Amino acid sequence: MDYLKILHEDSNLAADFDALFDFFLLDEPTERDEIEGKCTFSMDGKDFARDGAGGEYHQLEDGSIGYVSSEGQCGRMAESIDDLIHLLVYSICWHDYCDSSQYIDMGTLEAYAKERHTQITSYTEMNEWETVVQALGMPSKANVAVELQKFYDAAHREPLYQGFYHEEDGSITPYESLFF
Known part of the structure; x- marks a missing residue:
């Protein structure tokens, strides 16, 4: 499904999507913010x-999707646009699911997902969520x-998607992983 095309063609849907998932789609792909070469x-x-918050979603050269936050985190999030949209829609707030200790086996992950999802949906406008999901043709x-x-x-997945900040003193500071 070409979710980005659907969002580009319906500005109201794109605005609702942004309001729910904090995902503002640009009119066209642009150069990444490299902070003046740093x-x-x-x-x-x-x-x-x-x-x-100033984070950017990047479509990488291999078609996968990376993310860099304004707080110094960077990493690959999804193997495709479709996987990214599914993550955004079904997790609702992907930032709340970055505790790597919860990914040790499927049972632990399912319990973690259920607990976090219950919390997130308690303060999310689920009627609006349902409208967006239907407009995108998703289950x-x-x-x-x-x-x-x-x-x-x-x-x-290797190769990892990483960001590096070039300090004034010539040293290089790697960005943190998306998972802690």
Whole structure:
């Protein structure tokens, strides 16, 4: 499914999607913010969406999706746009699922997903969520743990997507991983 095309063609849907998932789709891919040459990345890519805190979503040279936060985190999130949209929609707040200790086996991950999802949906406008999901032609039910496992696997696949900040003194500071 070409989710980005659907969002580009319906500005109201794109605004609702952004409000729910903090995902502002750019009109067209642009160069990544390299902070005046002080930031470099391990793979080529283009910025195609942003979040409200200044984070950027990058489509990487291999078609996978990377993310760099304004707080110094960087990593691959998904193997494709479809996987990214599924992660955003079904996890609702992917940042809340980055505890790597919860990914030791599927049972632990399922319990983690259920607990976090229950908390997140308690303060999310689920009627609006349902409207967005229907407009995108997605099922309203999904196994969140399966989507999260894809996220974890993408983030840990070699070669890793990494960012590096070039300090004034010439030293290089690697960005932190998305998972802690």
